[in-house]
Amino acid sequence: MEYYVLLKHLHMLCAYLSATLFIGRLLLDMAGKPNWRQSPLRRLPHINDTLLLSLAFTLLAIGPWQPFSHQWLGFKILLLLGYIMFGFAALKQSLAVPTRTICAVLALAQLAGIFYLARFKPVLFVLS
Ligand code: HEM
Incomplete structure (x- = not known):
């Protein structure tokens, strides 16, 4: 169960990071700075979201939900x-x-x- 709590906190961390990265990219576009698409900001959200979903499905597999x-x-x-x-x-x-x-x-x-x-x-x- 300790293992479950650790994975849940990692899932939560990825969730907050995912929201921050999404809002950050929206704000950059709104500020007329679409060049983030040529920076690590292009790939980083995909890596984080893949981790977020992998952790989500692991929680489903080992938890009661x-x-x-x-x-x-x-x-x-x-x-x-x-x-x-x-x-x-x-x-x-x-x-x-x-x-x-x-x-x-x-x-x-x-x-x-x-x-x-x-x-x-x-x-x-x-x-x-
Ligand atoms: C953008 C996508 C997602 C976000 C932002 C998100 C966010 C969160 C947050 C903040 C928690 C912690 C809740 C708390 O106890 O305070 C949580 C828990 C959890 N999430 Fe997600 N989640 C996402 C996607 C998913 C998906 C797709 C699944 C299932 C396939 C999932 C399954 C779970 C499970 C099983 C828990 C643990 C519940 C518990 O033990 O209390 N999540 N999620």
């Missing part, structure tokens, strides 16, 4: 898919700025939802 029984986890995975899709579009230079802005807002809202579900694990609806 099941996506179909624990609603917070099932919805977290759904929100993750939306966050990946809208996050990708928000950073896509070929899209128009208003489209990217809407995508950025949606991605950030879903990211907030992911953190909320992970932290509070609410029961969203009662199945009879």
